[in-house]
Amino acid sequence: MNTKTTTAMDTVAGRIYAAIKEQIIDGRYPPGGRITEQQVAAEFNTSRTPVREAMRQLVADGFARFKPNSGTVVREWSPEEMRQIFELRVFIESEIAGYAATRITAEELTALTRIQDDIELNGPDIGTDNTARIGRLNREFHRIVAEASRNERLVSMLASAIEVPIVQQTFRQYTTKRLARSFGHHRELLDAFATHDSAWAKSVMSSHIHSAKQTVLGDKSHGST
The missing domain is CATH 1.10.10.10 (Winged helix-like DNA-binding domain superfamily/Winged helix DNA-binding domain)
Incomplete structure (x- = not known):
């Protein structure tokens, strides 16, 4: 901002x-x-x-x-604009996750675990109220990951991309299966942070965002799945 x-x-x-x-x-x-x-x-x-x-x-x-x-x-976003946004996130946020894995504090890891527990409170319920609630908690989860990287330049580069509304609306397009998979990505990311494995964290974050991209763009390109 x-x-x-x-x-x-x-x-x-x-x-x-x-x-x-x-x-x-x-x-x-x-x-x-x-x-x-x-x-x-x-x-x-x-x-x-x-x-x-x-x-x-x-x-x-x-x-x-x-x-x-x-x-x-x-504002409305074209599929190509959304694709570029997600590709930017893959590139930047994976690097952020890698840095976070080696720099995250015990307090930050505890906070992330607590947020993820809250995210999964109602299971993979894709009702409007629950997905809006999950979206807000998800933004906080990714904000803490970004802070844990201690890399202000990367965080600054990411800020505009993660606030784009179409990215934040991803959860409202999830199926139960896709939402459960997102939960799994977050849990695996927590495991990577707990072991301070940078390569693992980068790989999980990349998969996580690619999956979100497919949720948004796959339906637009190939119809509902």
């Missing part, structure tokens, strides 16, 4: 920005859906001035686009 957004986070516009961004990620505002100033102002009981600023920032950060005669709409 850029400096402008960080500064704005302490303002009304910043709080609206953060809330709407989370709603986009969680799917309340679907790709192509309109976000109206009137609707947002009513939701937050505020004037339209901070709403306009929040909307401008959502557009600037790639979460929405302004269309003449339509207003602000949630």
